[in-house]
Amino acid sequence: MKEHHLLKSCATQDVVSTKMDYISYDSRDIKTNTLFFCKGKGFRPTYLSYAKENGAICYVAEQPYPEGKGMHALIVSNVTKAMSLLSAAFYRFPQDDLFLIAFTGTKGKTTSAYFLKGILDKLNGGRTALFSSVDDVVGPKPEDRFKSSLTTPESLDLFRDMRRAVDNGMTHLVMEVSSQAYKKNRVFGLTYDLGFFLNITPDHIGVNEHPNFEDYLHCKLQLMVNSRKCIINAMTDHFDEIYAAATTTTNPDSIYLFARNDYDNPDLKRPIDFRFASVETDMCETKFKLYSETDAARNIPVEGNYSLKMIGDFNEINATAAIIGAGLAGVNYQDCYDGIKNVTIPGRMETLTTANHGTVIVDYAHNKASMIALMSFMQKEFDSPKIIVVVGAPGDKGISRRAGFSESLSLYANQVFLTTDDPGFEDAQVIADEIAAGIDHDRCQVMIELDRQKAIAEAIKGAKDDDVVLICGKGADPYQKIRGVDTPYPTDIKVAQEVINKLEN
Ligand SMILES: CC(=O)N[C@H]1[C@@H](OP(=O)(O)OP(=O)(O)OC[C@H]2O[C@@H](n3ccc(=O)[nH]c3=O)[C@H](O)[C@@H]2O)O[C@H](CO)[C@@H](O)[C@@H]1O[C@H](C)C(=O)N[C@@H](C)C(=O)N[C@H](CCC(=O)O)C(=O)O
Numbered sequence: 138m139k140e141h142h143l144l145k146s147c148a149t150q151d152v153v154s155t156k157m158d159y160i161s162y163d164s165r166d167i168k169t170n171t172l173f174f175c176k177g178k179g180f181r182p183t184y185l186s187y188a189k190e191n192g193a194i195c196y197v198a199e200q201p202y203p204e205g206k207g208m209h210a211l212i213v214s215n216v217t218k219a220m221s222l223l224s225a226a227f228y229r230f231p232q233d234d235l236f237l238i239a240f241t242g243t244k245g246k247t248t249s250a251y252f253l254k255g256i257l258d259k260l261n262g263g264r265t266a267l268f269s270s271v272d273d274v275v276g277p278k279p280e281d282r283f284k285s286s287l288t289t290p291e292s293l294d295l296f297r298d299m300r301r302a303v304d305n306g307m308t309h310l311v312m313e314v315s316s317q318a319y320k321k322n323r324v325f326g327l328t329y330d331l332g333f334f335l336n337i338t339p340d341h342i343g344v345n346e347h348p349n350f351e352d353y354l355h356c357k358l359q360l361m362v363n364s365r366k367c368i369i370n371a372m373t374d375h376f377d378e379i380y381a382a383a384t385t386t387t388n389p390d391s392i393y394l395f396a397r398n399d400y401d402n403p404d405l406k407r408p409i410d411f412r413f414a415s416v417e418t419d420m421c422e423t424k425f426k427l428y429s430e431t432d433a434a435r436n437i438p439v440e441g442n443y444s445l446k447m448i449g450d451f452n453e454i455n456a457t458a459a460i461i462g463a464g465l466a467g468v469n470y471q472d473c474y475d476g477i478k479n480v481t482i483p484g485r486m487e488t489l490t491t492a493n494h495g496t497v498i499v500d501y502a503h504n505k506a507s508m509i510a511l512m513s514f515m516q517k518e519f520d521s522p523k524i525i526v527v528v529g530a531p532g533d534k535g536i537s538r539r540a541g542f543s544e545s546l547s548l549y550a551n552q553v554f555l556t557t558d559d560p561g562f563e564d565a566q567v568i569a570d571e572i573a574a575g576i577d578h579d580r581c582q583v584m585i586e587l588d589r590q591k592a593i594a595e596a597i598k599g600a601k602d603d604d605v606v607l608i609c610g611k612g613a614d615p616y617q618k619i620r621g622v623d624t625p626y627p628t629d630i631k632v633a634q635e636v637i638n639k640l641e642n
C-alpha cells in the first residue's frame with residue numbers, strides 16, 4: 138500500500154492475529170480471520186459491525202470507523218485500488234502464470250473473446266480461461282463454467298477466479314474489460330500481454346455509469362496504457378487518441394493496426410498491418426480473407442481465408458482481431474482457421490428459419506451503432522426486405538440508447554414492437570414512449586407491447602415469407618431486471634422457437 142502511496146494510516150491490535158485467512162467486501166460472506174473491505178456507494182457502517190461479529194479481524198477503508206474498534210485498520214486513500222492490489226497479493230499473483238489478453242470496445246468484446254478462446258483452445262488443449270459478459274470459464278470441467286454477473290468482475294472476484302483458473306491448469310486468460318472496470322479500479326495494477334481496442338461510440342453514459350463521453354473514452358483508453366502489445370481497429374472513431382494512449386507505454390513496433398481492405402485514412406501516419414476483405418456472406422456462413430500488409434504482420438503467420446459460423450459482416454472485424462491475437466500468442470494459420478470456424482456465441486446472431494414467416498434472428502444489438510450494423514447487414518443480405526424489430530431500452534442506465542434506437546429504427550426498420558428490456562426502477566411504458574416519440578412514424582410503424590413474449594409472438598405472426606424479424610437487446614439473458622430483482626424470463630430464442638413451433642405445426 139505504501140509503495141503505491143495508498144496508505145494513510147495503519148492501526149494494529151496486539152491481541153488480534155495478523156494472519157488473514159480470507160478476504161471479502163461483503164458482510165454476508167465472512168469467515169474466521171477475514172480482511173474486510175469497506176467500499177461502495179451503498180456501504181453502511183453496520184456492515185462492518187456485522188463482519189466483525191462474524192470473524193473479520195482487519196478492515197480496509199477510506200476513513201476509520203468506530204464500528205471497527207478492536208480490529209486492525211488500514212486507512213487508505215482509495216479503497217478500490219487497495220482492494221485490487223491486496224486481492225492480487227492474497228491470491229498469490231495468479232496473473233503471473235497466465236498469458237493475459239483483454240478486449241475493450243463499445244461493441245464486439247464478447248464475440249471477439251469467444252473467437253479467441255476458440256482458437257487458443259486449439260493451441261493449449263482447451264486450457265483458455267474466459268471472463269465475459271455471458272459466461273466465465275475457470276477450468277476444463279463443466280462445473281468450471283458459470284454465468285457471469287458483470288462484464289468485468291470486481292477485483293477480488295477477478296483475482297480469486299484467476300487463481301482457480303491457474304490451479305485448474307489454465308494457461309491463457311481472455312477477458313472483456315469494460316469502461317466501468319477502469320472507473321471502479323477492478324483491474325487496477327494488471328498489465329495485459331495483449332490489449333485490443335475494437336471501437337467506441339457513445340454508450341454507458343448516465344447517472345450510474347459515466348458522466349459524459351470523455352469520461353467513457355478516458356476509461357477505455359486505460360487498456361491501451363496497460364497492455365504490452367496493443368491491437369487497434371484503425372477504422373474506429375477517436376483513433377488518434379487511442380493510438381496516442383497506446384504509445385504512452387508501448388513502442389510503436391508492438392502496436393498493430395487492422396482495417397477493412399477498402400478503408401483509407403490519408404491522415405494516418407503509419408501503415409495498417411492487417412487488412413481483411415469479405416469474400417462471401419450468407420445466412421449460414423461468413424467467408425473473408427485476411428492479408429498481412431507489413432513486415433511486422435508477415436512475421437505472424439495468419440494470412441489466409443477464413444470461414445465463420447457467426448453471420449454479420451461486422452463479425453469479420455471481431456474475427457480479425459481474434460486471429461491477430463492468436464497469431465501473437467503463437468498459433469499458426471491452420472489452427473486459427475480450425476479454431477474459429479465453428480464458434481457460436483449465445484444470443485448473438487442466432488437464426489431461426491420459418492416456413493411462412495421469414496427469417497427470425499435473436500441478437501444482442503442494443504445501442505445505435507450495433508442496431509445500424511445489424512440492420513444494414515440485413516438490408517444488404519436480403520436485398521432490402523421488410524425489417525420488423527422487437528426491442529426495448531433498459532431502465533436506470535444507457536439513457537442515450539433510447540435516442541439511438543429512435544434514430545436507427547427510423548433509418549432501417551419498417552415496423553417496430555417496442556417492449557420491455559430490464560426496466561429496473563423505471564416504467565417500461567415511459568421508456569417505450571420516449572423511444573416512440575423520436576421515431577419517424579412515416580418510415581417506421583410503431584407498436585407498443587410491453588409483454589416481451591407477446592411482442593415477439595406478434596412480430597413473428599405478422600411477418601411474411603421474405604421478411605426479417607430482429608429480436609434485439611436481450612441476447613441470451615434468462616431474466617428481466619425489474620426493481621432490483623432478476624425476474625426469470627425464458628430467453629428470446631426459446632420464446633421465438635415456441636412461437637414458430639405453434640404457428641407451423
Ligand atoms: C456502479 C458499479 O460499478 N457498481 C458496482 C459496485 O457497487 P458498489 O461498490 O457501489 O457497491 P454497492 O452495491 O453500493 O454496495 C456497497 C458495499 O456494501 C457491501 N454490502 C452490501 C450489503 C450487505 O448486507 N453487506 C455488505 O457488506 C457490498 O458487498 C458492497 O461492497 O460493486 C458491486 C460489487 O462489489 C457491483 O455489483 C456493482 O455493479 C452494479 C451492480 C452494476 O450493474 N454495474 C454496471 C454498471 C457495470 O459495471 N457494468 C459493466 C458493463 C458496462 C460497460 O461496458 O461499461 C460491467 O463491467 O459489467
Ligand SMILES: Nc1ncnc2c1ncn2[C@@H]1O[C@H](COP(=O)(O)OP(=O)(O)OP(=O)(O)O)[C@@H](O)[C@H]1O
Pocket residue numbers: 242243244245246247248249270288313335336451452454455484485486500501502503506507508510511
Ligand atoms: N464490431 C462490431 N461493430 C458493431 N456492432 C457489433 C460488432 N460486433 C458485434 N456487434 C453487435 O453488437 C452486439 C453485441 O456484441 P458483443 O456481445 O460481442 O459486444 P460487447 O462489446 O460484448 O457488448 P456489451 O458491452 O453490450 O456486452 C452483437 O449482437 C451485434 O449486434
